Structure formats: structure tokens, C-alpha cells
Amino acid sequence: MTVRVGVIGTGAMGSSHARTLTDEVGSAAVSVVTDIDLVRAGEVAARTGARTAPDAAALIADPDVDAVLIASHDSTHAELVLACIAAGKPVLCEKPLALTVEDCVRIVEAERRTGRRYVSVGFSRRFDPAIVELREQVRRGAVGTPLLIHAAHRNVSTYAGDSAASVHSTAIHELDQIPWILGSPIVEVSWNAPRSTSLLPERQDPQLILLRTADGVLSTLEIFVNAVYGYDIRFEAIGETGTVALAPGGATVGTADLTRSTRIDADFIQRFADAYRRELTGWVASVRTGIADPDLAGAVDGLRATVVAHAVVDAISDPGRARAVAYPAVSEPGVSA
Ligand code: ISE
Numbered sequence: 001m002t003v004r005v006g007v008i009g010t011g012a013m014g015s016s017h018a019r020t021l022t023d024e025v026g027s028a029a030v031s032v033v034t035d036i037d038l039v040r041a042g043e044v045a046a047r048t049g050a051r052t053a054p055d056a057a058a059l060i061a062d063p064d065v066d067a068v069l070i071a072s073h074d075s076t077h078a079e080l081v082l083a084c085i086a087a088g089k090p091v092l093c094e095k096p097l098a099l100t101v102e103d104c105v106r107i108v109e110a111e112r113r114t115g116r117r118y119v120s121v122g123f124s125r126r127f128d129p130a131i132v133e134l135r136e137q138v139r140r141g142a143v144g145t146p147l148l149i150h151a152a153h154r155n156v157s158t159y160a161g162d163s164a165a166s167v168h169s170t171a172i173h174e175l176d177q178i179p180w181i182l183g184s185p186i187v188e189v190s191w192n193a194p195r196s197t198s199l200l201p202e203r204q205d206p207q208l209i210l211l212r213t214a215d216g217v218l219s220t221l222e223i224f225v226n227a228v229y230g231y232d233i234r235f236e237a238i239g240e241t242g243t244v245a246l247a248p249g250g251a252t253v254g255t256a257d258l259t260r261s262t263r264i265d266a267d268f269i270q271r272f273a274d275a276y277r278r279e280l281t282g283w284v285a286s287v288r289t290g291i292a293d294p295d296l297a298g299a300v301d302g303l304r305a306t307v308v309a310h311a312v313v314d315a316i317s318d319p320g321r322a323r324a325v326a327y328p329a330v331s332e333p334g335v336s337a
Helices: 012-024 038-048 056-061 075-087 101-114 129-139 161-181 272-290 299-315
Strands: 001-006 030-032 067-070 091-094 119-122 146-154 186-192 209-213 218-226 232-239 243-244 251-258 259-262
Touching: 001 091, 001 272, 012 030, 012 038, 012 272, 030 038, 030 056, 030 186, 056 075, 056 101, 067 075, 067 129, 067 272, 075 101, 075 119, 091 232, 091 272, 101 119, 119 209, 119 299, 129 161, 129 232, 129 243, 129 272, 146 161, 161 299, 186 259, 186 299, 209 232, 209 299
Parallel strands: 001 030, 001 067, 067 091, 091 119, 146 218
Antiparallel strands: 146 232, 186 209, 209 218, 232 243, 251 259
16 A cells, blocks of 8 residues: 655755655655745645645645654644644655644644544654664674763754744653653753854854763763854763764765865754654554554654753753753653654
């Protein structure tokens, strides 16, 4: 059976996902697309052999849509996910699941009431081969008991927004990734910042976030959304007997002009192309078989990351002071192993 996917939002991420589903994922076809800019949606429809729907509600109700991929503005996610659950259609929603904790709770509760799994969240790092390998090494004790993590997340440039947007849209990846790697929830956060870059006056950039997980590991997380030089994701786990880190740079080394150099990706679509393909393949397979891919983040994972993001944003007003993270009861039981 071919899974007919409706794509809501055809900006950079949505159009990339539509292309990947069409060209690289077996048993999937993009059947309907929509966007607030219908011209842009029309271009993606023409490239993928889909048709356009006038709006998201029409797309979700469309009989030619078996499952929905949401890649529209973060502020639209909650209502669209709830509409998919109400329509009985599986949905893969880009991160964040929702901007408020209350909306995440509504989604978790609505899904629970159905007794079925409908919601997956686009925490694509869980599908990046190097990050998966790093997690396996940490889990099998290759570095001994983990003590510290150093993570950095740098973008060339960014979308409009304030310092909180850097947390909700960018840091959110690591807010999911760190507990997922350690198998331990984030229980305490604090925030600090150096002098801000002059190139992005409307927000604090970079930001330095400290995260403590229940196992006692402390993680430093640098978010630098206007780093200019390249898209650079760094991650090192330090244990009692060794460390494991993502290798820097690309696969090739160039030599010219008395210089040895490695390529740096321009953006997340390039850096995580493989992860997106694996994530979409896993999601389509779960829709086809009705058996959830265990690597796909679910609604509770989306809720937990948003809870931590809010704690970090609260911490911005009081740099250096640690604060505890309180999860709503609906997010129990603890972080999945
Ligand atoms: C974007 O939405 C992503 O998912 C990227 O991985 C992240 O680096 C970027 O900051 C976000 O805007």
C-alpha cells in the first residue's frame, strides 16, 4: 500500500520533506500540499505530482490524504495536530510540537483518549547515523559512566524572532536529544550569555544553557543562531574512562593555497539530509504497518522538550540562577529508554 501524504507548509523544511518523500522513500507519495502562500504550494505540487488544497482544514479532510506532515509555522502546530487526531489521521509534526505546555498537554490527552498512537514529532536528530552511534556508545558504557556533555548548535543565519525563539526553535533539538542519549530527564536548567553579536541586534546571540539530568550529568549547550561561517553541530559526551564526540567537518579534506580544509554544511537541510530520509522512511513504515517506529519521538517527548524550553526561557530573566524543571503529571512515566 502506498501512503498518501498531505504536506502542510511548503517553506524550506516542508518542500524538502515533500521532495524526500517523493524521491527517496518507498511506498509513499505526496498527494496534496498546502501553504499560506498558495503559489509556493503550487510549485511543490508541480514538482511532486501532488495537487493543492486551499487550506489546512481541507487538506486534513481530503480523502486522498492518509497521513499528514506538518511543517508550517510553529504557532500553528497545536491546532493542526489536534485536527489530525480528530480526523483519525497519523501526523508527523515538525518540532516544536506546540509552543505552550498547555497545548502539548491537550495533544497528549487527545491522543490518549483515542487509545491509539497518532502523533510523531520531527526530532530528526534521533535518526542521524553519527548521533545514533554516539548514543549507542554512551549506552553500552564505551566511555564509562557519563559525567559531562558539551554541545554546540550554530546556524549561519536565522529566521526573525527573539531570544526565546532561539530556545523554542533551535535549542529544542538538544532539549530532546540529551535526555534521549542519556536515558535521563532534564531536571534543572540555568542560562547565561556573553556579549551579544552585533550582527543580530534583536536577540541575545549566542546563548549558553546548562542542563542537569536526573542522573547527575551536566550539559553545556551553546546556541548561536547567527554564526555566519557555517552550519555546525557539535556534541561530546565525557565519561569516567573516555569521551565520544561527533567528528567535525565533512568527509573530504582539501589542500590548496598552503591550507588543508574540510567542508562545513551550509544549513540543516544539507547536514541532516540522511536523518530526514531515515525519519520519513520510519514514519511511513509505521503508518503502513500500524506499528510505531520506536525511534520516532511521540507526543510525550514533544511535551517534555517544550516544558524544558519554557524553563530555559524563564531562566533568561535571571542569568546564572538554576531552576528546577516541573513536568505535568500527564508526561509520566519517565523518559523512554
Ligand atoms: C530549524 O527549524 C531546524 O530544525 C534546525 O535543525 C535548526 O538548526 C534551526 O535553528 C531551526 O530553525
